[in-house]
Amino acid sequence: MGELRVLYRKGSHHNVLFFTERCNSRCLMCSQPPRDLDDGYLIDDMLETIPLMDPDTRVLCITGGEPTILGWRLMEVMTSVARHLPDTALHMLSNGRAFAYKETAKAMSQSGIRDIMIGIPLYADVASLHNFVVQARYAFDQTLRGIMNLARFEVPVEIRFVIHRQTVARLVQTARFITRNLPFATQVALMGLETIGFTRTNVSVLWIDPWEYREALAEAVSVLAEAGMKVMIYNLPLCLMPQKLWPFAQRSISDWKTMYMPVCESCTLKSECAGFFASAPFKYSDHIRPLLAHPSEPAA
Amino acid sequence: MNGLNRSFKSPEFYRRAESYKLLPLRFMRFDGNRYFVSGMGGEYLFMERSKLEQVVQGKVSTTDPLYADLLASHLIADEDSDIYRELVAAKYRTRQSRLPDWTALHMFVTTLRCDHSCQYCQVSRVSEDRSSFDMTPEIASKAIGLMFKSPSPCIKVEFQGGESLLNFDLIRYVVSEVKTRNDGRKLEFVITTNLANLTDEMLDFAEEHRISFSTSLDGPETLHNKNRPRPGKNSHGKTEEGIRRIRTRLGSQAVSALMTTTVSSLEQPKQIVDEYVRLGFDSVFLRYISPYGFAVKSASKIGYETEKFIQFFKEGLAYILELNKQGIFFRETYTQIILQKILMPGASGYIDLQSPAGIGIGGIVYNYNGEVYASDEGRMLAEMGDKTFKLGTVDDRYEKLFLNSPLLAMIHESMVEGVPGCSDCAFQTYCGTDPVFHHRTQGDFIGHRPSSAFCHRNMEVIRHIITLLEDDKEVSTILKSWL
Numbered sequence: 036m037g038e039l040r041v042l043y044r045k046g047s048h049h050n051v052l053f054f055t056e057r058c059n060s061r062c063l064m065c066s067q068p069p070r071d072l073d074d075g076y077l078i079d080d081m082l083e084t085i086p087l088m089d090p091d092t093r094v095l096c097i098t099g100g101e102p103t104i105l106g107w108r109l110m111e112v113m114t115s116v117a118r119h120l121p122d123t124a125l126h127m128l129s130n131g132r133a134f135a136y137k138e139t140a141k142a143m144s145q146s147g148i149r150d151i152m153i154g155i156p157l158y159a160d161v162a163s164l165h166n167f168v169v170q171a172r173y174a175f176d177q178t179l180r181g182i183m184n185l186a187r188f189e190v191p192v193e194i195r196f197v198i199h200r201q202t203v204a205r206l207v208q209t210a211r212f213i214t215r216n217l218p219f220a221t222q223v224a225l226m227g228l229e230t231i232g233f234t235r236t237n238v239s240v241l242w243i244d245p246w247e248y249r250e251a252l253a254e255a256v257s258v259l260a261e262a263g264m265k266v267m268i269y270n271l272p273l274c275l276m277p278q279k280l281w282p283f284a285q286r287s288i289s290d291w292k293t294m295y296m297p298v299c300e301s302c303t304l305k306s307e308c309a310g311f312f313a314s315a316p317f318k319y320s321d322h323i324r325p326l327l328a329h330p331s332e333p334a335a
Numbered sequence: 336m337n338g339l340n341r342s343f344k345s346p347e348f349y350r351r352a353e354s355y356k357l358l359p360l361r362f363m364r365f366d367g368n369r370y371f372v373s374g375m376g377g378e379y380l381f382m383e384r385s386k387l388e389q390v391v392q393g394k395v396s397t398t399d400p401l402y403a404d405l406l407a408s409h410l411i412a413d414e415d416s417d418i419y420r421e422l423v424a425a426k427y428r429t430r431q432s433r434l435p436d437w438t439a440l441h442m443f444v445t446t447l448r449c450d451h452s453c454q455y456c457q458v459s460r461v462s463e464d465r466s467s468f469d470m471t472p473e474i475a476s477k478a479i480g481l482m483f484k485s486p487s488p489c490i491k492v493e494f495q496g497g498e499s500l501l502n503f504d505l506i507r508y509v510v511s512e513v514k515t516r517n518d519g520r521k522l523e524f525v526i527t528t529n530l531a532n533l534t535d536e537m538l539d540f541a542e543e544h545r546i547s548f549s550t551s552l553d554g555p556e557t558l559h560n561k562n563r564p565r566p567g568k569n570s571h572g573k574t575e576e577g578i579r580r581i582r583t584r585l586g587s588q589a590v591s592a593l594m595t596t597t598v599s600s601l602e603q604p605k606q607i608v609d610e611y612v613r614l615g616f617d618s619v620f621l622r623y624i625s626p627y628g629f630a631v632k633s634a635s636k637i638g639y640e641t642e643k644f645i646q647f648f649k650e651g652l653a654y655i656l657e658l659n660k661q662g663i664f665f666r667e668t669y670t671q672i673i674l675q676k677i678l679m680p681g682a683s684g685y686i687d688l689q690s691p692a693g694i695g696i697g698g699i700v701y702n703y704n705g706e707v708y709a710s711d712e713g714r715m716l717a718e719m720g721d722k723t724f725k726l727g728t729v730d731d732r733y734e735k736l737f738l739n740s741p742l743l744a745m746i747h748e749s750m751v752e753g754v755p756g757c758s759d760c761a762f763q764t765y766c767g768t769d770p771v772f773h774h775r776t777q778g779d780f781i782g783h784r785p786s787s788a789f790c791h792r793n794m795e796v797i798r799h800i801i802t803l804l805e806d807d808k809e810v811s812t813i814l815k816s817w818l
């Protein structure tokens with residue numbers, strides 16, 4: 036029996052180029068635990084697929100693993116995207132560490148892709164905590180240096196913060212740190228936890244009911260918004276956050292991964308809610324409740 | 336760590352540092368037992384005295400919750416990370432990022448003639464003969480040449496007086512000449528005027544060239560007319576009428592107003608604010624009077640002590656915050672400037688509170704007679720016979736005006752990093768320096784901070800704004816909405 040892999044789905048907003056399973060970090064909550072394999076064939080597939088893609092594709096997402104591990108082969112893919120999909124925006128998820136080297140950051144600015152954004156996680160405002168979360172000793176410095184280098188070469192950066200029990204204590208302070216040190220970032224994404232991969236392995240040290248951190252989330256959002264930064268909340272259902280945060284909440288979870296709970300049936304805001312990962316039944320909040328208000332109505 | 340899969344390392348493994356070092360930090364007693372501690376990047380923390388002692392003695396434990404705050408605010412550093420150097424340097428550079436652009440504001444004194452005889456006015460001459468107090472096109476043309484030597488990508492041309500509109504022909508000349516000779520700069524034109532002589536022809540011209548206006552409004556009619564006498568005693572009415580005409584023709588943003596605080600103003604902060612609200616402005620600048628020119632001569636008549644000004648400022652600000660609580664969006668400009676310096680990492684555009692001082696390198700004045708001054712206050716001093724801040728004339732080469740003039744020494748000597756008092760002041764990053772003021776009041780560009788009215792005023796204003804930010808949640812939210 037042959038194997039069929041779907042490399043690309045036309046018309047989907049979430050076309051993902053999965054680059055590699057390898058990574059130089061090992062985050063406590065990695066949803067895609069890294070494996071040290073020689074998976075260079077993924078790139079060969081990709082280089083064949085890109086010319087066949089619909090040039091109307093709006094967004095392509097590069098993920099992994101850590102795409103920069105591929106070195107110059109990453110550039111090959113980017114050049115191909117620039118050539119065959121000139122109107123497509125590229126969103127790449129990276130831990131940013133490789134951009135601590137100026138040359139790597141510079142290469143990103145020279146890919147020829149017009150609309151590129153690199154999403155880079157920052158899990159704390161202090162080195163020891165960030166390094167613990169990503170399980171890599173010099174990662175904090177490398178990531179920050181990387182973000183600064185990308186800014187130097189005018190490559191747009193999104194800063195991503197995943198909220199869990201280990202990071203939540205410095206959520207607000209990290210927001211403040213970003214406004215002071217990285218005000219040039221294009222946007223900041225504050226994200227709920229997806230309970231798959233390593234998160235399951237470490238669930239007892241990671242899980243926190245989003246209901247518990249709603250106040251901290253609200254404060255972090257206002258710190259960033261007051262400083263004029265663009266903030267987005269991902270992966271959190273509307274009923275777990277104060278209503279004033281609804282305008283920041285995104286319906287981001289990829290369509291094929293979204294689900295809702297039985298109680299959501301009677302919720303009037305279901306269509307605007309990010310819902311849950313398909314993995315959510317493993318562990319989810321006790322505070323899910325259908326909402327009857329509409330976001331355009333003033334807060335009660 | 337309990338529950339962490341054994342293939343992962345514990346938090347302790349990543350917390351290597353056992354001791355820390357202090358980064359450059361400054362502190363001051365804020366109130367009671369509270370100390371205010373700030374770093375080079377502009378971040379600050381409050382702590383009690385005993386805690387501060389622990390910090391400076393290297394005794395804060397790595398598990399103390401304050402430890403992470405100290406690290407993240409770049410007040411201390413440890414061996415777990417050395418990125419702080421780049422971050423602090425980047426923040427310092429960002430705050431000074433306007434410096435390489437050099438002079439953006441170019442003030443042309445079109446004439447010294449004026450129809451008003453304001454008590455506090457430094458320089459104007461009433462009904463003197465035209466030829467001796469007007470700028471000529473020849474002088475203006477040379478000034479424009481110097482102006483385009485500035486590397487700044489944005490050039491703001493501001494027409495000053497006297498009453499600048501009394502030499503409107505020169506304004507016409509300068510605007511068209513600047514536009515013709517423009518080599519790709521972003522241009523902005525502002526006419527500073529009392530509006531009493533505003534004609535429809537001038538409005539046509541302003542509309543055609545997108546010129547905006549800046550006028551003087553001291554408060555309600557009685558106060559304004561007392562401060563700003565003119566034949567007919569109708570300055571306020573003329574100003575109000577002018578504001579309306581400009582708005583009708585050019586839109587609501589085309590005119591701004593500045594107030595000058597006199598002894599009579601000190602009694603009526605609310606009335607002044609109310610007047611600005613009534614006239615449809617969304618901000619007021621509760622501005623300190625400068626001790627120059629006629630202002631010094633008539634000091635006994637209109638002068639006041641700093642303490643009274645601070646009281647006036649606080650009352651005015653409190654009233655403005657009240658208005659905001661009632662849903663009226665209205666800002667106090669000086670507060671907004673200070674807030675921006677405290678809360679935002681960017682460079683401040685306000686040239687009168689900078690270090691290095693904005694004289695010459697932020698703004699420069701081409702006087703009616705061709706003399707070039709480092710600032711408007713410097714030019715006013717000159718009218719009183721003190722030409723310290725004269726850099727040269729429009730006949731000089733650009734390089735001479737900036738490099739072979741007294742300018743660089745004034746700027747260099749007065750930088751807060753080196754001025755006694757400022758060098759270890761915890762408000763340093765939010766403040767600035769004013770060599771003209773200190774030269775005038777204390778005899779040199781550096782001055783003596785413990786007895787400096789500039790320092791006294793800024794210290795109190797900054798302290799007040801930080802207190803509001805820290806201790807009053809509702810007010811803090813309002814203030815942040817002003818950014």
Ligand code: SF4
Pocket residue numbers: 751756757758760761762763766767784789790791793794
């Ligand atoms: S002028 Fe006064 S308040 Fe300002 S920095 Fe200097 S010492 Fe501090």
